[in-house]
Amino acid sequence: MSPSKHFNLPARLLHWLMSAMILTMLFVGVGMVASVTQRPWLVDLHRPVGIAILLLVIVRLINRLLSPPPPLPADLPTLQSIAAKLSHLLLYALMFAMPLVGWSMLSAGGYPIPMFGAVHLPAIVPHDPALYAVLRCAHTWLAFLLFATVLLHLAAALFHAWVRRDGVFQSMAGGD
Amino acid sequence: MPDPATPPEAGKPRRNPLPALAAIAAIIAAMALAFAWVGGWLTPSKLTPARFVDVIEKANGEVSAGYRRAHAKGVCIAGTFESNGAGAALSKARVFAAGKLPVLGRMSIGGGSPHAADSGGRVRSLSLQLIADDGQEWRTAMNSFPVFMVATAQGFYDLNVASTADPATGKPDPAKMAAFGKAHPEAAPFFEWAKTAPWSTSLASTTYNGVNAFRFVDAAGGSRYVRWSMRPQTPFEAMDAEQLKAADPNFLSADLATRLAAGPLRWDLVVTVAAASDPIADPTKAWPEDRQQIVVGTLIVDRTEPQINGACRDINFDPLVLPTGIEGSDDPILAARSAIYSVSFNRREHEIGTGKAPDATGQAGSSTGGKP
Numbered sequence: 001m002s003p004s005k006h007f008n009l010p011a012r013l014l015h016w017l018m019s020a021m022i023l024t025m026l027f028v029g030v031g032m033v034a035s036v037t038q039r040p041w042l043v044d045l046h047r048p049v050g051i052a053i054l055l056l057v058i059v060r061l062i063n064r065l066l067s068p069p070p071p072l073p074a075d076l077p078t079l080q081s082i083a084a085k086l087s088h089l090l091l092y093a094l095m096f097a098m099p100l101v102g103w104s105m106l107s108a109g110g111y112p113i114p115m116f117g118a119v120h121l122p123a124i125v126p127h128d129p130a131l132y133a134v135l136r137c138a139h140t141w142l143a144f145l146l147f148a149t150v151l152l153h154l155a156a157a158l159f160h161a162w163v164r165r166d167g168v169f170q171s172m173a174g175g176d
Numbered sequence: 177m178p179d180p181a182t183p184p185e186a187g188k189p190r191r192n193p194l195p196a197l198a199a200i201a202a203i204i205a206a207m208a209l210a211f212a213w214v215g216g217w218l219t220p221s222k223l224t225p226a227r228f229v230d231v232i233e234k235a236n237g238e239v240s241a242g243y244r245r246a247h248a249k250g251v252c253i254a255g256t257f258e259s260n261g262a263g264a265a266l267s268k269a270r271v272f273a274a275g276k277l278p279v280l281g282r283m284s285i286g287g288g289s290p291h292a293a294d295s296g297g298r299v300r301s302l303s304l305q306l307i308a309d310d311g312q313e314w315r316t317a318m319n320s321f322p323v324f325m326v327a328t329a330q331g332f333y334d335l336n337v338a339s340t341a342d343p344a345t346g347k348p349d350p351a352k353m354a355a356f357g358k359a360h361p362e363a364a365p366f367f368e369w370a371k372t373a374p375w376s377t378s379l380a381s382t383t384y385n386g387v388n389a390f391r392f393v394d395a396a397g398g399s400r401y402v403r404w405s406m407r408p409q410t411p412f413e414a415m416d417a418e419q420l421k422a423a424d425p426n427f428l429s430a431d432l433a434t435r436l437a438a439g440p441l442r443w444d445l446v447v448t449v450a451a452a453s454d455p456i457a458d459p460t461k462a463w464p465e466d467r468q469q470i471v472v473g474t475l476i477v478d479r480t481e482p483q484i485n486g487a488c489r490d491i492n493f494d495p496l497v498l499p500t501g502i503e504g505s506d507d508p509i510l511a512a513r514s515a516i517y518s519v520s521f522n523r524r525e526h527e528i529g530t531g532k533a534p535d536a537t538g539q540a541g542s543s544t545g546g547k548p
Binding site: 118134 | 193196199200203204207211214222225226310311312313490491492494496497499500504508510514515516518521525528529530
């Protein structure tokens with residue numbers, strides 16, 4: 001059996017859903033800390049969507065391990081192939097890290113962590129100013145790194161779609 | 177970078193890749209610009225929480241590392257909230273179910289210096305953290321003024337700019353303050369209070385007002401707008417200008433310690449329910465005196481701790497940390513306070529966490545840091 005040229009349906013659904021969520025979170029994140037008027041509702045949105053991303057990336061990783069993605073084109077230069085693999089690794093690492101750092105940061109800052117209604121998450125690290133200081137900075141800088149990686153990923157995807165036309169973009173955009 | 181000279185696929189004619197590359201570059205640049213715009217980096221004149229706190233620091237004339245940027249001088253308090261159950265009809269928040277729950281808090285005076293004289297603290301404050309039996313938290317930061325100075329974040333910012341001390345005199349420029357008063361007539365009731373209201377001799381006999389409106393939602397889904405106050409059971413005793421002038425710089429904390437040695441201090445939590453015509457989103461406007469007022473419980477403070485190592489130090493008393501049953505209103509000052517407190521908290525926790533705040537953490541030897 002030859003390997004499929006496409007990601008499986010769960011992988012494609014999760015990819016496009018999470019891409020919308022992650023972009024939303026990045027813009028909501030920088031917007032809410034820069035606004036003296038819109039912060040309350042943006043923060044209330046940011047927390048549960050972040051935790052939803054954490055849950056979805058767990059499902060996504062399991063699906064990826066069970067159903068490996070289609071191979072990259074054989075003629076792809078080695079450097080591009082390595083860049084593709086490393087950037088995907090980084091994206092997965094950040095999809096796990098951002099919500100976990102955010103959750104830990106609120107815990108270390110002594111904040112409650114409401115999700116919706118009366119549903120709250122427990123603290124996962126101790127209330128501690130030194131820890132809070134590190135995690136708060138990490139959340140910002142990892143967000144910038146994630147945004148840069150997302151832009152690189154998008155540029156590469158469009159390069160595959162419009163310049164190389166090698167089926168890589170189609171492997172995520174379309175089905176069998 | 178990808179090599180544009182790579183053949184797309186063997187046997188197919190080569191296309192000019194430049195239009196596609198230009199389109200890709202344009203898309204990426206547009207997204208990066210949008211991100212920078214939302215983050216406020218392209219608009220240096222936009223009022224952001226960080227720029228707001230910068231102005232507070234400038235108005236203070238100094239940055240007291242590790243301390244709150246506003247109301248820097250204070251003391252941690254602890255005690256109990258005894259709910260009488262009367263609030264349960266107004267809000268489903270578990271804090272209003274009859275019973276007792278532990279309370280942490282902080283009492284402070286306005287201003288950016290942690291070592292200021294208490295006689296200069298026209299504004300006094302009481303912040304509380306109440307955690308109900310369902311784990312939900314209610315944080316509130318109340319002040320001794322009956323109304324807020326301004327009704328918008330921009331007005332709040334303008335006030336900080338106008339009240340920044342003139343380096344020549346060490347005091348705010350009267351002309352700038354006059355110009356502020358003219359541009360912000362809504363601040364008149366606050367200034368009238370500051371000028372005429374009698375000063376009490378004690379933090380214990382001071383009334384603390386929530387000032388901003390909140391929405392209480394009951395178990396049946398009904399809702400009403402409210403404001404709340406902590407009304408002291410300790411009898412009011414005024415001090416005149418001469419007494420203030422002669423008072424010890426730390427007379428408030430000394431008084432608090434003396435009183436607590438004799439027994440706990442009590443305040444009634446009074447909830448005022450708005451009528452349909454009352455201004456909800458404007459904290460500069462008092463509601464009429466005849467509005468329904470309900471005592472929903474009693475705050476009992478039985479001990480203090482210095483803020484340099486007390487439990488209140490690492491708490492941000494963000495007025496929008498609310499349990500279900502209490503919601504913020506459209507009052508823009510609430511959103512502004514939440515945003516500004518967050519930046520102040522981030523800055524001081526960073527200073528404390530990186531060891532740059534020896535005074536604020538009691539690591540500076542003989543310092544008296546943090547006592548009001």
